[in-house]
Each structure stands twice: as structure tokens, then as C-alpha cells.
Amino acid sequence: MQYVKSTTELSDGTVLPAGAMIMIDDSAVRDPEIYENLEKFDAYRYLRKRERAGEENGHQFVTTSPDNLACGHGQHACPGRFFASTEMKVLFCLILLRYDLRYVPGADPPKYTRFKHHVAAPPDLKVQFRRRKEEIDLLHPKDGQRQQSPSVHIPKDKYLAFKSTASVTAIMFTYSRDIQSCPRILTTGRR
Template identity: 45%
Template structure:
């Protein structure tokens, strides 16, 4: 699944050529894993020791090697594009607009110097791990709750087929109409983050809350996600209900509140407020595209006749898909639509 997520993400981030470059895809995947491991290892050391310890830690050495390899791939792409734009400017033509992160970074920099490879790897870290994790959870839920497979496929055919999806062509508006899938993904995310705290912050100054509680300066704080399991908000909160948010959106005035990419105090999968995940809309569309292909082209089930959702691994307050977990996959015959 990480291979799929990496390739789809890089198609948007770096363009159609590099997203098929196996070396580049390997770098983005390894850097994602190694950078998180390096950060975790560095936290075990005093801040005073980190400036020299990082030279010795194997994970940090791998990260530096991956960054060097990334520069060898990304820098020529950026240089070639800048040269084309310089030539166009000399000819009195406008700047070439390309809808990818290479162009976005250059445009946002406004002439300031920056490291394009670092920027691309930062995008990879932000997009690859979290999107892979949630996509895996969705696949496991499809295996454990096969009663949703048929309705999801019918929705895909209705929306993306000839009658409902403008000739089957991909449109952002069409993805927004995959409302059952949107609900299924959001419910998967809700249960994935059960008994978890999120939005880690450090207070820069003392803060007094409305009940008189004082948060001292430099305190590490997190926000509990217990509302996601509150039966007053979500009836039968420990039961997976793929239609839960679809039904909640049918209430008057609630149509947009419970979309997958919409944040709220009750559902902090993407955080909330000014610092909510800015890539959540991209992630929502990406996961829908991936699940559409998976559902239309393949059948999925858990091995050994299992029907229960595999337990997630715990690390501190986090929960993750077990990397040793496996599912059975079979190519379908008679696909309803051509993707």
C-alpha cells in the first residue's frame, strides 16, 4: 500500500516522470521511515547532546544519505524547469505553470533560496506515512465488514460511470459525491484513533483556562480524543458503522459538518483550529482514488477465514497497523467500469 501511496503522491508533488522513478520512490519511502525513527531516537538524548549525537546515530546517517540522493534527482529537475522559464522570459513569454509541488515551492519562495530536495522530502513525510496508515485501516475494515463492499462499488459506478461521472472522467466534484466512501473512511479514522491524545504543543507562556487550571510555561500538552468515543455524540461508539457519518450528514444543517476532511472538537483525526492538517483535502481525494481502484479491480479478504479487524499495534499514545498483517487479494473479472 505504501508503494501505491508514494507513487500517487509523487505524481502530484514532482510530476509524471519522477513519480515512475523507482530510485526516487524508494528514497521517499525510506526517508519517511528513517526520519521518524531518527526523530524518535534523538528525543532520547538531551537537547545539549543532539548537535553531535546525530552524527553517530545510524538512523540519522541514513537520513543524510537519502537527502544527498534526493538532491541528485530533484535538483536537475528544478534546474531544467528554471532554465525553461528563463528562456521563456527572454522570449517575452509567460512563466510555465505546472500544477505540482516543484512549481508551488518555487512560486512560494519568490526568489528566496531554498533546498528543493528538502521540500520534496518534507511533502513525502507528511503525505506517505499517514495516508498509508489510514488506507491500510480502510482495507482491513473492508475485509472485516464485507457488507460494505457492494454498496461502495455501486456508489463508485453511479458517480464515476457514464451516467454520473461525466463520462467516467475524474473530477474533484465527483470524488465529493462518494459520500458513503467518505463516511467509511472517516469512521475508520475515528476508531483508529481510539484512546489517543493528539495536537502536541508546548506552552510559550503561562495560560489560565476557564476553570482556573494554570498551564505553566514550557509545559508539554496534548488534547484528548475522548469525544470520538462519547456515546452522547456517537451512539455505540465502539461499533464500526461505515454509514455513521453519511447518516449524520443527512440531518438538517449537518451536510458539511461531518465530511471526512472537516474537523471538529468531536473528531480530531486531522487536528482542529488554525493548525489543522492543511493536506487533509488532498489526503481525502487520494484515499478515495486508491480505494476506488482497489474496490473495482480487486477482491479482498483476511487469511485463514478470519472476520475480525486485526488489532492495531500501540506505541505510547499512538496506534498503528501491524506491519506483519497480511490480506488476500484477487483480481476481479467483469469490472463494472473502466478506470
């Protein structure tokens, strides 16, 4: 979502007034003619689409099309979408393997904001997490030698609370002792 900085007239005569909120129309992802059983979680939805003849390379997270404009399309497709996709997957794996996450016990269930087909977590949402015993050493899978992680020490028996779900993802970066070492998390874990 973006806000229009100054009143702008598009080539078709549409006027975007200053201060208006604009976003890409992603209603196709909620179109039952394109996607079946939208209200039901289906982890294999896109995998099955890729199994169709001629669609083997489509329906990936980074694929752009008129039906998937999350990263733009055509000449305006985001060139960083491949890096962003990999970065999100790595961080998601690290968070799932290293931490237990939960909403604050006893708190009211979060009220997510819906705007058309977009869903946003409330900015004051509190999430607790605690370090768990690592079953797989993702940073050193070959030699298994542990080195000091660049992130701050988090006790394994305590839940820590942070506001907003974005904070959980950002913890890998915000609480690093050495901000220059952050890219190491995404590669081999060594300088």
C-alpha cells in the same frame, strides 16, 4: 503519533520529556454523548448527522471540529486533507474493484494493537490479494478504450502475499514501471 525530540515545556507548564510519544486526543470519537451505539458499525451514522438542520456541511471526512481532530482544527487544520481524502477514496475504490483480499489462510487471526482509541495493524500482518476481473473501467469510463496500465501485471488466478496492510495500498505506487506515471492513476489514466 510523534516522539518528542527534545524536552519541551508548553506555555501552561506541561513538560514533554524527550523520547515521549505524543498524539492528538481523539477520545471524542468514542464519546457516547456525541455518537450513539459506538460499538455497532453504522454506515449511515454521519449521513444522519448531516441531515439535521444547520449541520448539512458538517460531519464530512474533511470536516474539522473540537470533536474531530484527525486533520487538526482552526488555523492549524491540514490544508492537504481534501486531496488526501480524495486520494484515499480513489485508491480504496481501485483496490476493491480490482482485487480480492484476504488474510493468509490458516494463519492465526491478527492481533491489533490498541492504544487508547487508536488501533494499529501488526507490522508483520500478511495480506494476500489477487487480481479480479474488472467490472467497471475506472480509468477510461467514457471511451472504454483500454491502455496499458502503469502498474505491474498481476496474474488473475494467483494470490500474492505482502507484509502489512499498508503494502496493499502502496502496491499501486511501489510496483509501477514508471514512478512518474503514478499520478495518472488518480486522474484520467492518460498523460
